[in-house]
Amino acid sequence: xxxxxxxxxxxxxxxxxxxxxxxxxxxxxxxxxxxxxxxxxxxxxxxxxxxxxxxxxxxxxxxxxxxxxxxxxxxxxxxxxxxxxxxxxxxxxxxxxxxxxxxxxxxxxxxxxxxxxxxxxxxxxxxxxxxxxxxxxxxxxxxxxxxxxxxxxxxxxxxxxxxxxxxxxxxxxxxxxxxxxxxxxxxxxxxxxxxxxxxxxxxxxxxxxxxxxxxxxxxxxxxxxxxxxxxxxxxxxxxxxxxxxxxxxxxxxxxxxxxxxxxxxxxxxxxxxxxxxxxxxxxxxxxxxxxxxxxxxxxxxxxxxxxxxxxxxxxxxxxxxxxxxxxxxxxxxxxxxxxxxxxxxxxxxxxxxxxxxxxxxxxxxxxxxxxxxxxxxxxxxxxxxxxxxxxxxxxxxxxxxxxxxxxxxxxxxxxxxxxxxxxxxxxxxxxxxxxxxxxxxxxxxxxxxxxxxxxxxxxxxxxxxxxxxxxxxxxxxxxxxxxxxxxxx
Amino acid sequence: xxxxxxxxxxxxxxxxxxxxxxxxxxxxxxxxxxxxxxxxxxxxxxxxxxxxxxxxxxxxxxxxxxxxxxxxxxxxxxxxxxxxxxxxxxxxxxxxxxxxxxxxxxxxxxxxxxxxxxxxxxxxxxxxxxxxxxxxxxxxxxxxxxxxxxxxxxxxxxxxxxxxxxxxxxxxxxxxxxxxxxxxxxxxxxxxxxxxxxxxxxxxxxxxxxxxxxxxxxxxxxxxxxxxxxxxxxxxxxxxxx
Numbered sequence: 001x002x003x004x005x006x007x008x009x010x011x012x013x014x015x016x017x018x019x020x021x022x023x024x025x026x027x028x029x030x031x032x033x034x035x036x037x038x039x040x041x042x043x044x045x046x047x048x049x050x051x052x053x054x055x056x057x058x059x060x061x062x063x064x065x066x067x068x069x070x071x072x073x074x075x076x077x078x079x080x081x082x083x084x085x086x087x088x089x090x091x092x093x094x095x096x097x098x099x100x101x102x103x104x105x106x107x108x109x110x111x112x113x114x115x116x117x118x119x120x121x122x123x124x125x126x127x128x129x130x131x132x133x134x135x136x137x138x139x140x141x142x143x144x145x146x147x148x149x150x151x152x153x154x155x156x157x158x159x160x161x162x163x164x165x166x167x168x169x170x171x172x173x174x175x176x177x178x179x180x181x182x183x184x185x186x187x188x189x190x191x192x193x194x195x196x197x198x199x200x201x202x203x204x205x206x207x208x209x210x211x212x213x214x215x216x217x218x219x220x221x222x223x224x225x226x227x228x229x230x231x232x233x234x235x236x237x238x239x240x241x242x243x244x245x246x247x248x249x250x251x252x253x254x255x256x257x258x259x260x261x262x263x264x265x266x267x268x269x270x271x272x273x274x275x276x277x278x279x280x281x282x283x284x285x286x287x288x289x290x291x292x293x294x295x296x297x298x299x300x301x302x303x304x305x306x307x308x309x310x311x312x313x314x315x316x317x318x319x320x321x322x323x324x325x326x327x328x329x330x331x332x333x334x335x336x337x338x339x340x341x342x343x344x345x346x347x348x349x350x351x352x353x354x355x356x357x358x359x360x361x362x363x364x365x366x367x368x369x370x371x372x373x374x375x376x377x378x379x380x381x382x383x384x385x386x387x388x389x390x391x392x393x394x395x396x397x398x399x400x401x402x403x404x405x406x407x408x409x410x411x412x413x414x415x416x417x418x419x420x421x422x423x424x425x426x427x428x429x430x431x432x433x434x435x436x437x438x439x440x441x442x443x444x445x446x447x448x449x450x451x452x453x454x455x456x457x458x459x460x461x462x463x464x465x466x467x468x469x470x471x472x473x474x475x476x477x478x479x480x481x482x483x484x485x486x487x488x489x
Numbered sequence: 490x491x492x493x494x495x496x497x498x499x500x501x502x503x504x505x506x507x508x509x510x511x512x513x514x515x516x517x518x519x520x521x522x523x524x525x526x527x528x529x530x531x532x533x534x535x536x537x538x539x540x541x542x543x544x545x546x547x548x549x550x551x552x553x554x555x556x557x558x559x560x561x562x563x564x565x566x567x568x569x570x571x572x573x574x575x576x577x578x579x580x581x582x583x584x585x586x587x588x589x590x591x592x593x594x595x596x597x598x599x600x601x602x603x604x605x606x607x608x609x610x611x612x613x614x615x616x617x618x619x620x621x622x623x624x625x626x627x628x629x630x631x632x633x634x635x636x637x638x639x640x641x642x643x644x645x646x647x648x649x650x651x652x653x654x655x656x657x658x659x660x661x662x663x664x665x666x667x668x669x670x671x672x673x674x675x676x677x678x679x680x681x682x683x684x685x686x687x688x689x690x691x692x693x694x695x696x697x698x699x700x701x702x703x704x705x706x707x708x709x710x711x712x713x714x715x716x717x718x719x720x721x722x723x724x725x726x727x728x729x730x731x
Contacts, residue, residue: 074520145521278521286524286591377536380549387548387677390649392657395580397550399660401541402580435714454712455659461714 024211025250028242030234032218034249037111039256040104041210046257047097048203050264051135052196054090062142064188066181066280069144073276088268094139096264098294101132106349109328112337113216115225119329121209124202126325131199133294138191140292144184145276150289152179152187161311179282214238215249219337226334288369296363297356303368371416375404382412385466396463399456403448411467419445426467426474433475434461525586525593530603533596537584546608547676551580552669558681559672560609562622568601579662620671620682620693623664628701636699640686658703659711666700 012018061080063072076083105125108114114122137155141148152174159173160166175182217223217237243249274292278284291299305313339346380386381397389397400406408418415421429437438457441447452460468474527533539549546555553559563571573585573594584590585597592600637645645652652658670691673681683690691699 078520276521279523281523284524373536374540376538376540378540380540380543383548386550388649390654390657391652392654392660394550395657395660398541398580401550402582406540431714453659454710455656456712458656458712458714459660 025246026244027211027214028238029215029245029249030217030237031241031243033215034243034252035218036252036256037107038215038249039253040100040107042253043257043260044097044100044104045203045207046260047093047100047264048199050093050261051090051097054086054093055192055196057086058090059192064142064184066144066184069142069184070276070279073143073145077273077276084273085268087273088271089264090139091143091274092264092267092271094136095293096260096267098132098136100260101129105129106353108216109345109349110339111216111219112225112339112342112345114329114332115335115337116227116230116329116333117213118209118216119333121206121213122329123326124206124209126322128199128202128206130322131195131202134195135191135199136292136294138187138195141184141187142191143275144280146278146280146284146287147275147289147291149179149280149282150287151291151295152183154291158314161314179280215245216337219339221336221338221340223338224334224336286372288372290363293360293364297359300359300363300366303363303366367417369416370407370418371410372407374406374410374415375401378414379412385411385463389463389466392459393463393466396459396461399452399460400463403452403456403460405460408445419443422464422467424468424472426465427469427472428475429464430475430477431461431465432477432480434464524591525596528596528599530599530606533592533600534603537592538600541580543676546604552665552672553674553676554604555608556672556675557608557610557613558619558675559668560605561613562619562668562672564622565601565605567622568604569597572597572600576662576664579660579665615683615690617683617690620691620696622668624667624693624697626694626697628697628704630698630701630705633698633700633702633705636686636695637702640689640691641699643687652703653706655706655708655711655716656713658707663700663704666703667696670696670699 008018058076061072061076061083063069073087076087078084108122108125137151140151156170156174156179160170162169171177173183173186174180175186214234217234223233278287290296301313302310336342381400386394386397405422406415408416410417410421411423413421425434435457437445438452438460439447439449448457465474535544538554541549541551542554543549547553571581572592573583573590574588575581575583575590582590584592586593641652644650669679670685671682673679673685675681682696685691686695
């Protein structure tokens, strides 16, 4: 034992790290701050370490070349013992990290922890959030599959909208005019060297300031932050009612971090790795790419915005959003920290959280894309509509499939959901209304008058007229029946 | 005490490592193949054919492929050509890459082979010779009309089976008429060549004449939604026979 002690003192005499480290570990924290609310920052740091370790292990096998990346991911998934688990840990670690960083930020905002003297801690935190999202996006590119390819395509088209320099920016981003090997090398450099390097520096400074300035005290209504008095008040609080970080608060951090790592591992085992989906080949058009969950809200926003607002939103909203986040601690450096006295902050946080949740849900479940295979594949129109049909009506059903109506309109629960389901369309529209709708379109439907021959339209409409429940007759035009008399068609 | 601890630790470690090396490498889940590498009949048929020709080659709006007579009528080359190039003028699209579709020749072959395997019957023998897929004979419209009146009208006079509707005739090819006359639609309960002529098997000449008659009923401007009203003074052919 004394031998170990000798080695330690020999090293510490030269390194001079023991004292400052012990000081840091024992730095006082306010008693009430040793709370479960304060564990998200350390959890984010733990996840960063997990990502670094799993990332290094992945980099041992991953080949960052356009020709080999996809194969090396499949090698990891299918050939290497536990390779799939490693990929799953890194992928789920990434999702958890984005989520935990966002929760950490929401908690800091809610507790007013960005106020004096911690403004700059917040500023660095905003940059760390942006870098986390940057890691998430570049990581999605590392998974060089169809989602990555088309995700890059969307990214490039967003960048191309910048006035004047858009084209050059795209060229710089992709390393050439197209998505190719140079693009992957570029994103590999960003994902493995540039952003992680910056992240480590920023994280070090972020944690340094937390240690030196002290952790934010529990916000109490009426305990107002003033530049002139805050430092003395905080010092008094920690000496009167404080406890050392180790062991006072650290065990909660440790337990929560361990729980998060366990949760990542459980997700990795249960749900497995992300992709890779199909090969990143633009000639393969049978694909429905979607972004990972942290960008689904953006996908939803862009789907809902009218085209004229897309460019302003894409170019102005992020600038305003980041400026607002960066400016927040300087605008509100003093004043109340307690959420009981900050109704606007609560409203803002609630609005942002609800919008994020709703848009993510919409992005996940809204069937924006037509079902591009429904015209030729899947179950056919139910036999009950066909067995008693006339030759013309049956031919109309073939037109319905061959002209790809079913890609947007479902029958019997199969088909696209861009347009209404047509199972009982005949009860809603008369023959003439159906002909007009097919020829001229309307609502969100294109006009097919120029794409269908008169025979095709007639056959199609005669088929559509049969689409009604057995006990509910098709809609009929009463005026027409009166005009043509009882013998009318 | 210490020794016991380290031994048990070592044991736990080796068990864990042993388990780890036997964990699945996800071999059960195959990498996503390129779409043009898929040659599974079920997958190809389910993605390209089933919506029109029915899930099991039956009960779809287009002709039933799960029909041993039809499978006998068409040879491999014809089936391959129809899938690859489609049938111009009808709703059958071209699926072959060479004709602008998505399927390679190997995939079209896989479809043909799969249909033969599932739906053809090598033991199918007929009492009289089946009319061929295509004919070299010339059709006689007048004889076709007579045949239609005597053999077909009993079923086809009702509005539900109106095959003389010029709009219908504008959408189907002569070959399609010929094929369905011979093969029938057993999935819908419609007879084929052996029984369609009132219990009598029809011949190549009968089929050719009937098709010639039906084709003669085509009009210059098909697809009128209200033919009775649009052609004032001149009634459409299919209302004539009522």
